[in-house]
Amino acid sequence: MNAMLITGGAGFIGSNFLSAVMKRYPRLEVYVLDAMTYAGHPENIAPEIRASPRFHLWYGNICNAELVSDIMDHVDTVVHFAAETHVARSIFDNWVFFQTDVMGTHIIANQVLRHRKRIKRFIHISTSEVYGTAISEPMDEDEHPLMPLSPYASAKCGADRLVYSYWKTYDIPAVIIRPFNQYGPCQHLEKCVPRFVTSALFGEPLTVHGDGSAARDWVFVDDTCRGLVAALEAPLDALLGEVINMGTGIATDVLTLARNVLDITGASQSLLEFIEDRPGQVDKHIAATDKAARLLKWKATTDLDTGLEKTVEWYRAHEAWWRKQEWMKHVELTLSNGRKVSH
Numbered sequence: 001m002n003a004m005l006i007t008g009g010a011g012f013i014g015s016n017f018l019s020a021v022m023k024r025y026p027r028l029e030v031y032v033l034d035a036m037t038y039a040g041h042p043e044n045i046a047p048e049i050r051a052s053p054r055f056h057l058w059y060g061n062i063c064n065a066e067l068v069s070d071i072m073d074h075v076d077t078v079v080h081f082a083a084e085t086h087v088a089r090s091i092f093d094n095w096v097f098f099q100t101d102v103m104g105t106h107i108i109a110n111q112v113l114r115h116r117k118r119i120k121r122f123i124h125i126s127t128s129e130v131y132g133t134a135i136s137e138p139m140d141e142d143e144h145p146l147m148p149l150s151p152y153a154s155a156k157c158g159a160d161r162l163v164y165s166y167w168k169t170y171d172i173p174a175v176i177i178r179p180f181n182q183y184g185p186c187q188h189l190e191k192c193v194p195r196f197v198t199s200a201l202f203g204e205p206l207t208v209h210g211d212g213s214a215a216r217d218w219v220f221v222d223d224t225c226r227g228l229v230a231a232l233e234a235p236l237d238a239l240l241g242e243v244i245n246m247g248t249g250i251a252t253d254v255l256t257l258a259r260n261v262l263d264i265t266g267a268s269q270s271l272l273e274f275i276e277d278r279p280g281q282v283d284k285h286i287a288a289t290d291k292a293a294r295l296l297k298w299k300a301t302t303d304l305d306t307g308l309e310k311t312v313e314w315y316r317a318h319e320a321w322w323r324k325q326e327w328m329k330h331v332e333l334t335l336s337n338g339r340k341v342s343h
């Protein structure tokens, strides 16, 4: 591996992954293509990385095929994170989700195909959201049906299956990773964990959807980045066309998560506030983890309390980073009964 394209490398997981690969591969040339939407920030990329001669930051859109092609002329590995990612936002304005997540992935996959001789490995970042809610547990890559429940989830499901079909039809060197719910440094305030953490730090209400019983498989982002490095290094033949979950195999409900955040920050439990459930809510996600263990020799190792402590520490130390996002912390939704709710 000599040169890698990371799409969405200025976003939450992408920037954490970028740091991990710059450190692990001291000679690797790295190209980041990022449109710097409200979710992407150049300051997510450490100054020493930005200053490195082997780092190349391209401000641009994955939907620009010519641009993507120009960058792919230089690389042998592609890791594709770029997407619109917020479920609540996809409920009131979903056009851009289908544009970026489906059509953008179409362009990336087409360009991987055009550059088939150069590109040795294409890692597509999908999501656990493609499954919908768990109808069998744990959620298995090859058995659990794909029943996306929100426009975001359905757009990502389209992208996931598009990449799979390109592997099957054209034999592109694709591997599909389905991370479960991520949390950690540099995550946008609109997402559940940073919203809870920053509210707790400022003594504001932590708004919990429904009764808080919706459960997720929470994965600390460093663990996922380690898993993605494993996906770069595992023998390719065993991975081609495969879908691999990245989860812990443990589900924790949102109310427990909120209570843990209040404990860790030392804030009062009285800050909990319950609001109407979100449309398209997933009741439960819990990952089957044996395929990742078998193919990648990977498992998540950070328990939820430790991951939350590290996350709280990071948000305490980076107020200037997240203060500017306060105005986007909540999304106003109109429910089917006409009521407006701030999510």
Ligand SMILES: NC(=O)c1ccc[n+]([C@@H]2O[C@H](COP(=O)([O-])OP(=O)(O)OC[C@H]3O[C@@H](n4cnc5c(N)ncnc54)[C@H](O)[C@@H]3O)[C@@H](O)[C@H]2O)c1
Binding pocket: 007, 008, 009, 010, 011, 012, 013, 014, 033, 034, 035, 036, 037, 038, 039, 040, 041, 060, 061, 062, 063, 080, 081, 082, 083, 084, 085, 086, 100, 104, 125, 126, 127, 128, 156, 178, 179, 180, 181, 182, 183, 187, 188
């Ligand atoms: N955060 C999670 O819990 C989670 C869980 C599973 C899977 N994922 C997937 O992981 C990937 C990264 O998620 P994240 O949480 O880091 O997202 P994010 O919203 O923090 O970052 C997305 C990045 O993509 C960039 N981007 C958006 N549209 C673009 C376009 N058209 N062209 C180029 N760049 C564009 C943004 O500027 C941003 O830097 C996504 O594909 C997401 O679906 C996320």
